[in-house]
Amino acid sequence: MKLYAELADWYPLLTPLQDYVEESADYIAALRGALGDAPFRLLELGAGAGHNAHYLAPLTRELALVDLSPEMLKLCAETCPSASLHLGDMRTVRLGREFDAVFIHDAICYMLSEDDLRATFETARAHLRPGGVLLIAPDYVTETFEPTEEVGGNDGEGRALRYLGWVWQRPDEPNCYVVDYVIATRVGDATPVVHQDRHIEGVFPRETWRRLLHAVGFTLEALPRANPDDDRPLDLFLARLVG
């Protein structure tokens, strides 16, 4: 995906750090509720630019970030200077270390099959102490998915970005959807360069989440969360590893 490779340097203009203040407050509340007030050890899988992790870092005594993209991990080095950074796939990575919590934000949407989801839950289990928690915030579950479009972008120093994210679904593929990005980047007053990037993302019913989490050894609480962009409730899965 171009957005996480050759366009990664532009990512902070597509979705800036300060946009995550409100959203990360939901994750802080969920993690504090599950683990209490003491600093904890946190692993994020698919950490992207580390934007959520930046706001979660003060809660932690150890923070590890995993991503498939070296370019995105470079951004994490700036947003989360105290974190350890690891190149890896959330389905297979094994750090050989134990954490109190594993967090996965929108990167979970790149899991396209039940096997992918299950493998990711197994990665979480492999890194959690008994009684540790897995917090996952997918963009959609099947029950909340609807075709839509996002338009946005920001101005930076001497450069600017605008984008359209066009979200749609093929009728014969209920467990995935397409996000077609059209991204215009402008340096100085030059004519913008237009990039296209198609992302295929997974979406599953709540019952599938529940079944797979239980199969891997978690007990599940599903919490509603408020989307900062609209009033539609989104799902936030908080699962505890059976001790």
Ligand SMILES: C[S@@+](CC[C@H](N)C(=O)[O-])C[C@H]1O[C@@H](n2cnc3c(N)ncnc32)[C@H](O)[C@@H]1O
């Ligand atoms: C939308 S970004 C995440 C942004 C992040 N929520 C933040 O706060 O900055 C999605 C990230 O998922 C990563 N990703 C996609 N598939 C992955 C996989 N199988 N394992 C690990 N990371 C993955 C991409 O490289 C990308 O950096």
